[in-house]
Amino acid sequence: MKFPLSRKAGQRPNLRLCAFAGSLAVAAGLLVSGSAFAEKLTIIVGGMEKQIYLPAVLTRELGYFKDEGLDIELINTRAGVEAENELLAGAVQGVVGFYDHTIDLQAKGKFITSVVQFSQAPGEVQMVATKYADQIKSPADFKGHTLGVTGLGSSTDFLTRYLAARAGLKPGDFSLLPVGAGNTFIAAMKQDQIQSGMTTEPTIGQLVKTGVAKILVDMRTPGKTLEALGGPYPAASFYVQNAWLDGHKDEAQKLANAFVRTMRFIASHSAAEIAEKMPKDYYVxxxxxxxxGLAEGKAQFTPDGRMPKDGPETVLKVLSAFSKNVQGKQIDLSKTYTTVFVDNSAKTLGN
Structure with a gap:
């Protein structure tokens, strides 16, 4: 049976169509063979070129998905909020994105769970255009300026709003502009569309090297994140819908095994050794x-895929400071993440 899923090179697939066609293919296989077979899993990443999401691609490149008998397709998107929408629509089975979406969605009555925690710091940096560096010396100086984020409702949106609120600013004191990451972010800063903005490696390094921007607030390590946000901030993670997790625990465990092996690889290898395993075009x-950039930010990654102590509480505090969705809502943090699968992986792989 064939399905109209072909696309031009570089064109993003219609994920909802892919999910529908995949379901039909599974059904057809069951009719023919009378038994179930391994289903292809699609994971969408909120920017595969970003170093904060490096574990997703690194796991594929190291062959750990295949070692677990998994057939994984990684799909790229420009922002975590877009990945979240595809997950909720049922077009993909999992997302590599920021943990804070689990809290934001629970406030809206939708439940997703972080299965493996990739990072204990955002890996994000608030940049300031060099020509505005004398005017914008801290988040308190955001007033009257336009700030770049990957997308509205994205984690960079959340963190930018919090930095401003912590500095005593109100939402109307500044403007937010979605500019994506990489070349689109750099162009927005060069063209003065934004005077400051939040982004990740490798964009940070490019901006600094070319003299276009300077670092204003660095959140690439746990220590610097503590200074900026007041606590640990679990960020990049692998999360799924609760309904999918309830019915696919075997697949979830295999995914956890693969990702935990990757976190151990990152912890035990140098930035240069890790970079050697990545696709060459990621070097930009x-x-x-x-x-x-990877050496400066490698401390953001967890060594074992576990949620950092007190991390969820910090994220809730950040969101509660400005988000009307979260304010006044009872959030059950125990339902936003699970350690069951990474704990099982530790037993299988050895502590």
């Missing part, structure tokens, strides 16, 4: 700069 033409 400057391998040394890519390695430098």
């Amino acid at each position: 033409g400057d391998k040394d700069l890519y390695i430098q």
